[in-house]
Each structure stands twice: as structure tokens, then as C-alpha cells.
Amino acid sequence: MARRTSIRGPLDYGKSPWLILFGFVTFIVLYAPIAQLIVFSFNDSKRNIVWRGFTTKYYAKAWNDASLVEAFTNSITIAVMCTVIATIIGTATALWLWRFRFPAKAAVEGIMALPIVIPEICMGVAVLVLYSRVGHWMRGFESGPIYWWNELFSIWPLNLGAITAAHIAFSFPFVAIVVRARLIGFNRELEEASKDLGASEWQTFWNVVLPFMMPGVVAGALLSFTLSLDDFVITFFTAGPETNTFPVKVYSLVRRGVSPDINAASTVLIVITLVATIIAMRMQAPSKSEG
Amino acid sequence: MESWKQNKVVFWVTALPGVVWLLLFFLIPLALIWGMSVGEKTSIIDIEITGTLDNYVRSFQAVYLKIIWKSIWISIVSTAVCLAIAYPIAFGICFSPARWRPFLLLLVILPFWINLLIRTYALIAVFRTRGTLNFTLEWLWNLAFLDRLVGPFQPLELLYNNGAVIVGMVYVFMPFMVLPLYATIERLDRSYLEASLDLGASQWRTFFSVTVPLTMPGIVSGIILVFIPMLGMFLVPDLLGGTNAIMIGNVITDQFKAANDWPFGAALSFLLMYVTFAALALRAFVSARIKGAVGV
């Protein structure tokens, strides 16, 4: 009597020592390279293998590298512009697909998901071809409105417009998905109640629908920010010599080898994306419990 | 949901931005390269759409066929390894205490948000000849006095081969595999597993006869979710694969960046698109069948 042979129930797989060990090893393998990258950005050694004391000199070095700073500024600028526009377009699209029933809706939804599912490289080369065509056609104008338009788009930050437009194209469908997921939890009777009480379409949107979907909008915005900041492939095909972004710049450096200043710059980018991601997840978390 | 005719102003205001943007910066470009893929170069910059299939035919020349085949098998192996790692992880998270789950899930997803390039770069620092792994191995070698018995440690050439590409792919895409698996295992009614055990099946039998078939939609989603980007991957083979490990993504890049044979590059990228469409159709087919079977 009063014995206790097995503490684990038949479905207590979470307590299996093998599974715990497996998970532990996987997490270590997943994080060790990133941890090493961050740690060695503070290492006072060029060789990057043995710890030779703490230093921030590589951050200073990266900071003083004008082309690196320019690429970094470009990346942030593109990400901010992309976030603003992709959030607006994505939110509108989410509202559209959530609210209306129309012919060929399933096909539209499928096409909207395409930028998410097709290999990045396909989209990269497609945008490259588009811009080369448009550029080729525009160069034919020596004066006139198209010429001036051309001139205008060579001024910062409008010269980043081409890259930004491509970023918007692949990030707004993500925003739409996140916002639409949030809208599924919305009780449409609230909207009807608002209109019943005399509010207009716009007043109802502004006072009832928007506050409800705000967490989804913010999460979508942060998502598009990280997507834009992280993108390498599409930028790689659309960036010109004047419009390097940080990942493209790092790529050219990485091809030459491992160096601590890349570690330093990468660490900064990691911190920025992770902060944005964690905020986005925080914003999304309560939506589940409310729904 | 209301009919679009009920409020046409709101309908068009919400519809147009997304539709126009997608058209201008996604569908038209795709149409352009599709046109280009059946076109011919007439001079350095001019391409004429002639409806030729030469570019596709060229893709099936031995040299490119070998690269396509290699891209496919590297992606298959990497996907399989991803699945083998991600399934136990997703399973373990689903069966861990409820308050741990969001944290563990975050831990899996977080690396996914770190720039692909940076993660690949971080791997180089680990695997290069004078990298952390070789350094650790040398330390262990010397610790075991093998340097005196066998001779000095010879660093392993871990980078710039197919193995490195597979390791890189798995490292980069494994978190992506966990998500759909987690979503389906989480929804799996535990009483199916209990019923199987109650009826006399062993734990392993239950896993293969009940758990795996019932989580098949997640498995298929996960496979497609990582297989497609792996197939078109350009960065990982470029940085970890060296010259002998190029994949189709590198060939496409070369056509546009160096060789300047855009029609051929367009045909290759549309081959990738066709594979993608086929994979999506397969997923729709499988999930429709399983939906019928599982009754979700």
C-alpha cells in the first residue's frame, strides 16, 4: 500500500527525460551560434575565438564606417516607410476581405497569399525586371514631366522608393493576415449597434472597429518592420550602388570573411528586430484571451 | 459578411490599395518574367517575347539538370532532418506544462526573426577551419592526450560542401517547421491517444497509428513551408556551399547578376514557381482529404 511506482502518467510526454534532453540540446544548438556572435562582438581580439577581454571598440569602428552607417540608415528608413504604407494597405485589405462577400473572393485570397508562399528569389528577379524595364523606358526622356519625376526620385529618401515599394508588396499581405485574424474575434453586432445608434460608417469604423483591431494593427506594423529590416534577397536584386541596405552591405563583407565589426553591427540589428518582435507578440497575446 | 453591392464606396476604398499595389509590384513583374521566360535576347539589353520554349529546354541540359536535381535532394534531406527535429520539439512543447508553452514557443520562433544573413554568418564563425567547433575539438583532442599519441589535431573542413549547406538549411528553417506542427498537435484530442493505449497499443504504436496520421495536415504544411524556400534558397549555398555546392537559386542569381542571360534566369525562376504551385495544389489536395477523414 501507499506505493508510488510511476510519477509519469501515460501521456506525460513533457516529463520524458529523453524529450527534455533533446529539446535542451536543440535549443543550445539553435542559440549557441547567435550567442557567440554577440559575445565576440565585445571581444578584444580580431581572431574571434579566444576571449581577450571586453571592448566596445568594434561598435565604435562600425559607427565610424560611413558606408556601414549609410546602409544601416537606409535599412531603417526603408523599414519605417514600408511599415507605414504596408500597415495602411494591409489593414484596408484585411477589412475588405473580412467584411465583403464578392465574386472570385477565394481566388483573390489565394493571390494575396502568393507573395508569402513563392520563393523569395522569384519575387526578387521579377521586381528587378520590372525596375529595369521602367528605368529603361524613363531614360528615354531628356525633359518634361517624366524627366522631373525621374530627378525627384533620385533624392533621398525617395531614391529608396523602389526598394520600399517591393518591401511593401511582400509585407502588406502579412499585415492583412494578422489584422484579419484579430477581426475574426470581433462581434459584428457591435458595429450594427453603433450604426443603430446613429453613427456613420466612418464614425463606426473610427470609434468601434479600429479600437478593437488596434492590437492586430500594431502587431502587423511591427511584423512588416522586421520583415523589411530582415529582407536580403529582394533588396539584393533591386538595390543600386547608391541604395545599399544593411543586409546587402553585410553580405558583401561576409563574403570576405568573419570580422568583429560585422558582429557588432549584426548585434545592433538583432537587438532592434528582437525588441520589435517581442513587442509585436505582446500586442498579439491578449487578443487570444479576449476572442 | 455583407455583399459588396451593399456599400460600394467602402468596398472600393478598402479593396483598391491592396489590389493595385499587388498588381503593380507583384503580378505585373511576375507576368514580365513569365513573358521573358518564353523570350529571346536580341541584343545586350533588348529581349523579344517570341513564345519560344528554348529557355526551358536549356534548363533540362545535363549541367542544369544536375543542379536542379541537387537542389531537390538537398532540400528533401534538409526538410526531412527539419521534420525529425521539429516534431519532437513541437510534441514536447504541446505536452509541457501550460504556463511554459508560450515561453518555449517564443524560444523556438525567436531565431526566426533574426536576419537570415546574420544567422548564416553566425554559422560560418562556428564551422570555419579556425572556428569554434574545430577549436573545441582540438581542445578535446589535446585533453585526451591524442596530440601526443596520434599527432597534432587536424582541423576538419566543415564548410563549403553539401553537408554544410544541409546543416545551414536545417538551422535556418527548423523554427518554421515547428509552428504548423505545434498548431496541429495542440489541437489533437488527447482522448484519441488514450483510447489507443486503452485498446492495448504500445506508446510507439500509438504514435505511428494515431498521432502521426491525425497530425498529417501539420506535417504536410510544415514540409511545404520549408521545402519551397529551401528549393529557391540562394544565400545559404552561396555562403556555406562554396563553388561545388551551388543550387538553382545561385544559377538564377548568376543569370541576372553576372551572365546577363535574363530569359534563361526567368525560365529557371518560373520552374521554381511551377514547383511551388504543384506543392500548394498537393497541400490543398491532402488537406481536403484529411479534412474529410479527420472531420476538423
Place this chain on the structure above:
Amino acid sequence: MTKPIISIRNVTKRYPGVVAVDDVSFDIMPNEFFALLGPSGCGKTTLLRMIAGLETSGTGDIIVDGHNMEGVPANTRPVNMVFQSYAVFPHMTVRDNVAYGLKVTGVAPADIAPRVEDALEMVQMSAMADRKPDQLSGGQRQRVALARALVKRPKVLLLDEPLSALDAKLREHMQLELARLQQVIGITFIIVTHDQDEALSMADRIAVMEKGGVRQIAGPEELYEKPHSRFVADFIGKINLIDATVSGVSKAGVTCVANGLGTVIVPHDGAASGSISLAVRPEKLTLSAEAPPPGSGISAKGVIRDVAYYGDVSNVFVTCDDGLELAVNVQNDRAAAGLLENGREAYASWHPSDTLILQE
């Protein structure tokens, strides 16, 4: 004397902060239809799952057919379960579902088919053997779950709230069906339910559970007529509970002062002291416009507060002196016709021997 098929000995199961099963001991005899009855959270399902081996073992012993189940995994125990959700595998046909338990335990393929057909026949599902579960109704799925468990020829069949997912009409039908099956097969059934009607109509014996402990084990009639405690009396059917204080015990019965009734004498075999409850079922009470003749029983004068009409009977609530509320079941015959009006004065009366004395 027959040996019990299941012996539960001092079984206790603790979860962090809560005792799910609290030192429970009882025996279940072969061929018995046994019910674990109680409100949700009373530990009845936990106990059933412990017998099945699906719950982490706590302390104490569970002995099935003479073998201690300590350390025996679920898949080798000689018991099978019908799950509350039925857990009919959605990716297999009805036939494959029923065959599963035989296949995985290495029954010869030649033997599987006839056994599966027999089991399907038994639950009248032969015609649907090739269907998938999503093409079945809830009742049909339950039959599959039954066949799947019974085909294993378990020593004991465990049923976890098997009827809770069915609508009222089907539930009644399945109650009869289950009772019939148990008769035909002649194995022990243990059913977990929170529905007292279900337990009373099907089971040979019922264990009423509350807060992890067993409060009373008895046959349906005894449980209804002679509950041991306020909890059991209240949980099984409706009952009027009247606070009272014992003033003396004699051959004639217990003399006590009851709230709203004054001094009454109730026939009682056992001992009684201090504050007690007098319990009487609503159907034992009669309602009359005139005061019943003295000495004809216990009666209380009151005002009709509420009449709930149920067709054949009405539930009448009478408020008496000292705030005593009595529920009376009145047959809707001619006699009741003029009587049942809110606000009317009436007398509720009953025979003293219909009164139970409950100490706790």
C-alpha cells in the same frame, strides 16, 4: 462467496492543491452494473481513469481480477474504456476502429474479422462498417466506441459519461440499450455519470461521490429511500430538508423540535442526538385545503407561493411558519383542480414513517 472483480483499496490521488480522490475503498462484483455518481469535480472520472491506467497512479491499490494494477501500463490492463468524447479514430473506418485493439495486440488476422463482425452486430452497426466516423451521428459513434471496447473482451468495461453528449431522447434509448448489452454480455460495467436518473435507471449499485470521497454505496432504491446523509438525500432526487433538534429517543421513535412544525415524533431505528435534519420526499406529501384530522401525521399550514406545472404533476412550493419552505408533488387530478392557486392557504401533510432522520 464470489470474489470481487475490482477492489479499490485506500486509493488517494492528489493534484497540487487539491485531493481528487480521497482514501476510497470499495469492491465491485462480477457482472455488476456499477455507477460512480457525483457532481462535477467529485473525483469520479479521476477514479475511473486510474482504474484504466490513464491517470498517474496515486497511493493505494487497485486490484482487477486478483491482480494488483500497480505499475501496469494502460495498454496491458484487462479493462477497456468508452470515452466521453467517444474518441473514435477519425482517420479509420468503423471496421478499422473496432479491429484496432485486436490488431495492435497481435490477435491472429484470421480471428480478427469474425470478432469485429460479431461486435458490430452486437451494437447494430454492421451496415455502417465501411463508413468514416464523420459520416456517423453521435449515437452511432457511441456504438462504435462500445463495439471497439467490447471486442477486446475486457473483464470490466469503463464508461466515462457515455451519454452526456446525446440529446434527451437518444439518451433514454441508449440507457436501455446499455443495460441490455450488459445483460447479454455479462461483464462488469462501471459507468461514471453526473446524471442521477441515468445511474438510478441503469445501475445495480451506485457509489455517490463528493469531494473525492465516497458518501454512500447502495442499490438505487435504497439510495433513494434511505440516504445516509444530507448530501446524498439532496443529490438523489428532490427532497425537503427541515432543521430539527432532538429532544428525546424512545421506542416510538425520535422526538424532536422541528423548524416550522413544532414537536414531532419520527419512527427511527438508530441513534440520534443534537441537531439533525428531517428529510421527506415531495411525492410523500399531500396538500389539502382543510386541516387534516389530528393524529393522522405531520402537517404544516402555509401559503402556496409558486406552482410549476409539469402536465401529469405540479410542483407546489408552500411557505409555512418560521420560513419553512416545503415542496409538494401534486397529481393533477380533479381533487387538485381548485387548490393550486398562488396565495391560497393550504396544509401540507405526510406520514411520520416517510420521514428520514439525517444526522449530518
